[in-house]
Amino acid sequence: MTAEEFTVAQTPRSKPAETSVPLHPLLAERWSPRALDPAVTLTDAQFTALFEAARWAPSWGNTQPARYVAGRRGEETFERIHATLSRGNAGWTSTAAALAIGVTRVVDDEGEPMPYGEYGLGLATENLVLQAVAEGLVAHQMAGFDRDAARTAFDIPAEYEPMVAIAIGGLGEVDGMPDRLRQKELAPRSRRPLSELVFRDTWGSPRFP
Structure with a gap:
């Protein structure tokens, strides 16, 4: 489907990745919509499962550097996270079922820099996102938030660094969204080809065609 055809369609309920070989549906179906359904809420079990999935992500030496501040829509924590967003x-996250801020530990117990802290938070957050997909939900990760405001709002200690904001919810409709965001929702997904990403023998020599 072309971009022009997408613009006249309804919100796509699925935008599976176009892959060179089949992937697991959790991976192929994961995308980052902004159109979220204001009627969707998370059960206690669903909400807990997101962070249980994050807890079981691998980390360097099992240091588990990832931490989260999280709230469901209607809670004060949700509003305080929302206030830190760009x-x-x-403009589009007020209809999320939940918001979270991912935080990584940057200093260990000896006061030394924590190795691979950001990497550990990335792994944990991807687990969280894939658990959301498994629950029939969607998740959108955001760099656009005020780290200092988040630190102040939640008394985040100096040895931790806020890194990412995450919106979780149910897929909604694009009707009423600003045109700029609507076009992003309806546009096909794309990635660089494997030939530009994986090499053999020498840098830049494609491992895959």
Whole structure:
């Protein structure tokens, strides 16, 4: 389907990745919509499962550097997270079922830099996102938030660094979204080809065609 055809369609209920070989549906179906359904809420079990999945991510030496501040829509924590988001992200995240801020530990117990802390948070957050997909939900990760405001709002200690904001919810409709965001929702997904990403023998020599 072309971009032009997408613009006249309804919100796509699925945008599976176009892959060179089949992938597990959790991976192929994962995408980052902004159109979220204001009627969707998370059960206690669903909400807990997101962070249980994050807890069981691998980390360097089992240091488990990932931490989260999280709230469901209607809770004060949700509103305080929402207040830290950039103007562009605040405009569409009020209908999320939950918001979270991912935080990584940057200093260990000896006061030394924590090895691979950001990497550990990335692994944990991807687990969280894939658990959301498994629950029939969607998740959108955001760099657009005020780290200092988040630190102040939640008394985050100096040895931890806020890194990412995450919106979780049910897929909604694009009707009523600003045109700029609507076009992003309806556009086909794309990635660089494997030939540009994986090499053999020498740098830049494609491992896969």
